[in-house]
Structures are given as structure tokens and as C-alpha cells.
Amino acid sequence: MRLRNDPEAYDKLELSKNFIQQPSDYRGKWHEVFGNDHPIHMEIGSGKGRFITTLAQQNPHINYIALEKYPTVLLKLIRKIPEEGLRNLVVISADAERLEELFAPEEIGRLYLNFSDPWPKKKHAKRRLTSPGFLELYKKVLAKDAVIEFKTDNRGLFDYSLETFRECHYTLLKVTFDLYSSDMLEGNIATEYEEKFHKLGTPINKLIAQLDNSIIKEDDKNDM
Ligand SMILES: C[S@@+](CC[C@H](N)C(=O)[O-])C[C@H]1O[C@@H](n2cnc3c(N)ncnc32)[C@H](O)[C@@H]1O
Numbered sequence: 001m002r003l004r005n006d007p008e009a010y011d012k013l014e015l016s017k018n019f020i021q022q023p024s025d026y027r028g029k030w031h032e033v034f035g036n037d038h039p040i041h042m043e044i045g046s047g048k049g050r051f052i053t054t055l056a057q058q059n060p061h062i063n064y065i066a067l068e069k070y071p072t073v074l075l076k077l078i079r080k081i082p083e084e085g086l087r088n089l090v091v092i093s094a095d096a097e098r099l100e101e102l103f104a105p106e107e108i109g110r111l112y113l114n115f116s117d118p119w120p121k122k123k124h125a126k127r128r129l130t131s132p133g134f135l136e137l138y139k140k141v142l143a144k145d146a147v148i149e150f151k152t153d154n155r156g157l158f159d160y161s162l163e164t165f166r167e168c169h170y171t172l173l174k175v176t177f178d179l180y181s182s183d184m185l186e187g188n189i190a191t192e193y194e195e196k197f198h199k200l201g202t203p204i205n206k207l208i209a210q211l212d213n214s215i216i217k218e219d220d221k222n223d224m
Pocket residue numbers: 001044045046047048049067068069070073094095096097114115116117191192193194
């Protein structure tokens with residue numbers, strides 16, 4: 001995301017009620033932050049935040065966490081929160097690599113990955129948010145039967161991810177190589193990147209994957 005770095009971004013974020021400064025303090029206690037027991041859904045790499053702020057407004061009975069590593073980008077997201085505030089959305093500035101330090105097992109009910117950086121060079125493959133390393137990490141914080149929704153304009157990253165989700169024992173519930181011609185478009189919220197690529201005529205790919213607990217049990221049996 002090519003935004004000029006704002007060296008004061010973090011200080012500005014701290015002024016927002018929706019910003020969580022020490023997210024690791026809430027590991028296993030995120031419901032206390034929201035003050036209710038509603039499910040918690042998270043987007044990793046929220047960017048400028050149109051997707052997650054719109055979802056939060058549409059679904060007041062779901063709690064949302066926006067995780068984004070760059071404070072300067074998060075400022076754009078924070079500015080999209082309506083003046084009256086959003087009680088069901090909090091924002092964290094952290095790298096997804098820290099997930100296990102921030103969340104307890106089964107704390108997250110659904111995960112959104114939208115237009116994640118493709119990292120096309122093979123030597124950077126581990127940084128892709130759909131690499132086996134990350135897909136295994138997600139299992140450590142996702143609730144049983146949780147789903148991951150992933151959208152990208154990048155066909156190479158999408159084909160790679162179809163393989164990695166299968167390899168890591170997720171079941172692909174739905175797949176499209178052209179979201180805008182598919183029944184998966186219903187209820188779709190276009191992210192900033194998505195709008196840009198869709199306008200250019202690039203097909204948008206989407207998959208919905210679910211952790212397949214039964215397959216994992218079979219594998220565990222084989223290891224015994
Ligand atoms: C290409 S942008 C897409 C932004 C937004 N989701 C959209 O669709 O408009 C990818 C975003 O993911 C963030 N990101 C990439 N790797 C990350 C990581 N490991 N942890 C947290 N955020 C990450 C980047 O900083 C960037 O803002």
C-alpha cells in the first residue's frame with residue numbers, strides 16, 4: 001500500500017477508542033473488550049478498512065477485529081469509523097505472525113483475507129498469508145468449524161492457495177475464479193483493492209474454506 005509513512009501515525013491511533021494498544025493483554029479475554037459473548041471475526045491485512053468497517057455496521061451482533069501491520073494504513077481505517085463510533089469493531093496494529101500471542105485457541109470464529117500481498121518470488125513464499133505456515137497458525141486460534149474467506153485478483157496466488165488449503169486439511173466449500181459472474185457475489189463488500197482491479201476488468205477469485213476436523217483426526221490416527 002503506497003502511502004507516505006506518517007511517523008506520528010501510532011500516536012494518532014492511540015487517540016481512538018477503537019484502537020487496542022496492548023492486544024496481548026486480551027489473549028483469551030477478547031469478549032471483555034466487547035462487553036458481550038458475540039462471535040469474533042477477524043480480517044488480516046485490513047488496509048484502508050472499507051470491508052471491515054462496512055461489515056461491522058451491517059452486523060452489530062458480531063464483533064470484528066481488524067489486524068493490520070502498518071499504523072499509517074490503519075489511520076485511514078480509523079477515519080472510516082462513523083462519528084457515533086462502532087462498539088463491535090477494534091483495531092490492532094500487529095503482524096499476523098503474532099497471532100498465537102494475541103489470541104487463545106478457538107477465540108476467532110471467522111477469518112477474512114482480502115487481496116493479501118502476493119509475494120511472487122519463491123524465496124518470499126513463507127510471507128504469503130495463505131502459505132502452509134500461516135494456514136497452520138490460523139488453526140491455533142480458529143474455532144472448530146470456522147471458515148476462512150479469501151479474495152484476490154492474483155490468479156497465481158489463488159492457484160497456489162487452492163493447493164495450500166487442501167494440503168493443510170481445509171475443505172474448500174466454495175470456489176470461484178470470477179466472483180462478479182458467480183452466485184458468491186451476493187452480499188459481497190468490495191474492498192479498496194477489489195474496486196480498483198474490478199474496474200480494470202481483472203477477474204476476482206474467491207474461496208471459502210473450512211477446517212476439516214474429521215480429516216485431521218484420521219491423520220492423527222495414522223501417526224499413532
Ligand atoms: C494489498 S493490501 C490489501 C488491503 C485490503 N485488504 C484491500 O483489499 O483493499 C494488503 C494489506 O495487508 C497488510 N499485511 C500484509 N502482510 C501482513 C501481515 N503479515 N500482518 C498484518 N498485515 C499484513 C499490508 O500492510 C496491506 O495493508
